[in-house]
Amino acid sequence: MTETTGDIRIKAASTPLGLFVYTLVYGGMTVLAGVLAFKQVQLYPTDLAVEAGIFAFLLLVVISSTIAQLYGEKLANRIVWWGFLPLLISALLMQLVLNLPASPEMVEGRPADLAAFEQVHATIWRVWAAGPAAYIVSLLLNVWIFSRLRGSDENTGTLSLMMRGAIASALSQAIDSVIFITLAFYGQFPIGNLLIGQVLAKVMLSIVLVPFLITGGVAFAKWLDGRKG
Template sequence: MTAPANEPRIHAATTPLGLFVYTLVYGGMTVLAGVLAFKQVQLYPTDLAVEAGIFAFLLLVVISSTIAQLYGEKLANRIVWWGFLPLLLAALLMQLVLNLPASPEMAGGRAEDLAAFERVHATIWRVWAAGPAAYIVSLLLNVWIFSRLRGNDENTGTISLMIRGAIASALSQAIDSVIFITLAFYGQFPITNLLIGQILAKVVLSIVLVPFLITGGVAFAKWLDSRKA
């Protein structure tokens, strides 16, 4: 059965598949980064610590750089700004769930689980508040540095891509660490070790891991875009 001639139709080929997939993953990582940030992980064998949201946040860096590389700086910035939407919805839904009464079965039979859930998520408000500030500054900075280092050359090679990715990620993530750790945890406990560990971890990972992730991300997006709908 064919659709009426005047019925609007959506063509799947309008949006490149790589862009579509990365946009979905990007939205998920914005939410997950805030949740993971509540736990601090030790950087063995040192006493330095890092908030676990770094792992999701580095993927945001990789995705935004990949989008800037393949689809342009303007579109990358747009996705960074719209990344606020899933973050905001997640925060609102968390507040809704915290304020809804627990079922009698959970309150009576799983009281410890309920208390743990509410204790963690009710005290995460500073993390949720600090996240957007650090998020928007660092990711817009990452896209800007990554694109400026590219210049007017549209046909940059793999080595150039890796170097630009490492520099942009290292600088933007160092700024992100200062903003996020200060706003989220200052006054709750001594933050010096966490701040040093966070900056160190992000800079090291930006140099060692991010260049390869961006290179792989670009190759994967190109492969997705080459597939026929």
């Protein structure tokens, strides 16, 4: 039986608001994570440094885990895979913009701004390829670990949610660092110290931030959906 336009509209209207909002935010974070990654920030009061894209990436972890918690593992994996689409479109648009000639006004009046833009965004191909590879493996791993730790349907209390979120995020973030740094920089310089520092920093952030972010994320999605409890 062929699905009518009316049927499609009814299905679209019945999509939970929490799922709709989080899907929009997820797509934005896939793009923003790559932009923020160009700056390294210090994790006070330690000397550990981490690329700032981790903050957007942690939101990707929280959103994918929240979707798995409330709407199912299958849908969470689908969101992760489709997260490639805004990532791909943004990368293609960036290449288009980089290859288009700058306006004469910018070349003559703001040459420093033009040079800074091109220097930041004209990354080498290894870095460009490493990001999506690390993204898909680590996010799918996060959803898988989070869902496996859930066990029975009754294991859904706040403490369980916080612990599962932290463990899944810490492990997936460690794998993300290993994949990205190895693919992007192996052979160019010794990566041992950078790799250890990134893993420690991301695991620490996962343990400190994710339990509270995922608890708030689940509560917010339930509020948007009009759920109780």
